[in-house]
Amino acid sequence: MLYSIHHKTSYTYHEPVGMCYNIARLIPRNTYFQQCTNVQISISPEPAVVNEYEDFYGNRIIYFSVDKEHSKLVVDVTTSVEKIPVTAGMLANSSDATIQDVLTELNNSGEEPAAIRQFVFPTPMTQWNEEIADYAMLSFFPGRPVYEAAMDLMHRIHADFTFKPGITTIATPVSEVMQERKGVCQDFAHVAISCIRSAGLAVRYVSGYIETIPPRGKEKLVGADASHAWFSIFIPQMGWVDFDPTNNIIPGDQHITIGWGRDYADIAPFKGIILSSGTHDLAVSVDVARQK
16 A cells, blocks of 8 residues: 655745754654655755754654745655555454553563653653543553553543644643643644553654545545644553544554654654744645555
8 A cells, every 4th residue: 555645834934034944754754564665855945955864763854954045935745655554453462461561561671661661751741630640540540451441541532522723732731631622633642641641651642644535435534634643552562552532543554654752842843943033824735645
């Protein structure tokens, strides 16, 4: 199964920009379930420097700088991704590991548990309070298998929260999202992560795409036409398992992973510094199309 992904980002500046330095996370990473087979990058104005590298988490980074005056910046990235279809059989033998089993695994010595433990701690975007911890306990109670608990949490967030763009920003505290019960996919991922970390478990924020045009007979998923977000929890015997609370599904064929981190800040599509005194307008378009 082959996908073509076109992600276009345009910044229109109200005052000229003398120079800019940017990093972009727009290239899907290679995983067991996907391989990025082709990358084409177009940047206007032409940058003075372009480099590609991997960050601390193994996500693919595009760094570039523009050192001449400009009033508009356009970054066009086209990639091809080959997906291995996720079948029901791959998740049929889910682990019966409980919270205590996972905590025991995380406390073991060794390089792998240490790498996993970095996803246990709160971040500025995933701080939890008593309300969040209490909400988490309805799913993650003692003795319950973690896979079953994560599935239940996903179902509850989908049922209890309303997808409503425009009422939150990426700076909206997760405690406020919890109270209002409204937001977008990034908010729902942060709510889930805060809940799971309040139980002492390891969970990652995952950024990616969803197929824009669904296969015949299937409904279009929420989050298409833009970057999407979901969460991935560590479960012994299973590894990292993804859950999409926005759409109430286990990510599969239509989900394409860009990368992951502790929260949105680790995998933000764009970060940069500009030399200008004015403001700007941002336009983003994403198209994910199945080729075969």
